[in-house]
Amino acid sequence: MNLGIVLAGLAGAMGAAAWLHTSGWYVTFMTGNTERMILEHFKGNHVLGLGALATVLAFLVGVMVATLARIHWWKKSRHGATLVTMAAAYVAWLVDVLTNDSDAPLGVVPILSLAFGLGALNTSISRQNQVAMPLSYVTGTLVKMGQGFALHLSGVRRWVWVAQVVTYAGFLAGIVLGGTVFHSIGTHNSLAALALMSTVIAVITWKLDHPRFADKDAGE
Template sequence: MKTKLDSEAVLSWVLSALAGMAGAVAYAHTSGYFVTFMTGNTERAVIGHFVGTSDVAFGGLGLIAAFLAGVVVASLLRRHVWRRHPHGASVLTTISLVGASVVELGINGWLGDEVTFTPVLFIAFGMGALNCSFVRGGEVSIPLSYVTGTVVKLGQGIERHLSGGSVFDWLGYALVYVSFAVGAAAGGLLDLVTTGAQMLAATTVACALVSVYTYVHLDRVPIPHQQNADRQPLRGGR
């Protein structure tokens, strides 16, 4: 994390909150599917076959595939199309949420409470794309929905602070984590007063507003380290 909290840090909190909100839509209005938690989906995809829930297992596998596709497509667009818009991944997320909303409205209508599986695949694709919003050196620097990794980095940052570092060794990770939780809480509150389709539409509008702001204003001046990261060749595993 940086030694100061700048506009990029603020954007990471906003996008993390959006990820939490989108996750709440899927979790609250489906059979408990996760669009941000690929660890849980992997366990479902494997264990489901042993406990008699093969349909849920295949659902988890589909969500993993959709999330992975979102990462790949966003990375390709970022490398070849969005060189002057380092946070353009949020645009792809907005498009995915619009697609999810249109499909859901076509299936269940504005008053439909249950979000069907196909729109959830769109949301998972969008969440995969969203995680490519912050890239340095060809790798994701702030994984917006990878809460486990954020908590690990938070713990390591606290240790560095205790060993002579500064509060900035952990504060950024703490704020990303809190933002995700706040987004999930906002989704939970919306769930109390809206249907699944309405909640999905509200999340889509919020994402669209953030995307317009970042694409038009925040990304207006290219960020040097982002451009350099895009020029680097693809690398193998760590």
């Protein structure tokens, strides 16, 4: 559960960076992007509609890549998904540095890279190749939280809502931290900080997946 808080926090921070440094693009909110990829065309905003479609596809491909990597390379491991997310964060940062001014809004490639990375990140906590704890799927988390509260109050099942509250709190904390930091340090530095955060979390998940190596390093 502690790992879930950290991973949800990273998801919230990635969403904060994308939203603050664009004209309001969401890389965590695929429900809204699915609506926008249709409805923007009715308003004549065809570019925005296509952008929303591209964001959904990038997120979906990120989920697929991380899942395939888990099946074929990193079986029963959580660090594979965080490595994919880390790589996506670095791609977003490098492309932004090479193609954009320091305070200019994020371009298409960095945004799609972050959406790809978030898709991958959401597969981190899986059982039998199915997601056990969605990290940025806040709608589903709130539904489960509300059901858990109702079950607790009715005496049917107690404390089943704790995991959802923890995930939601982690996501909120990531947004608050990301918003506080990224709002004041500019686009390039925000993506660099995000890449560094994802690196630290990838190392943490690798050590959790390989405790023998971590213990060996600590003893040397």
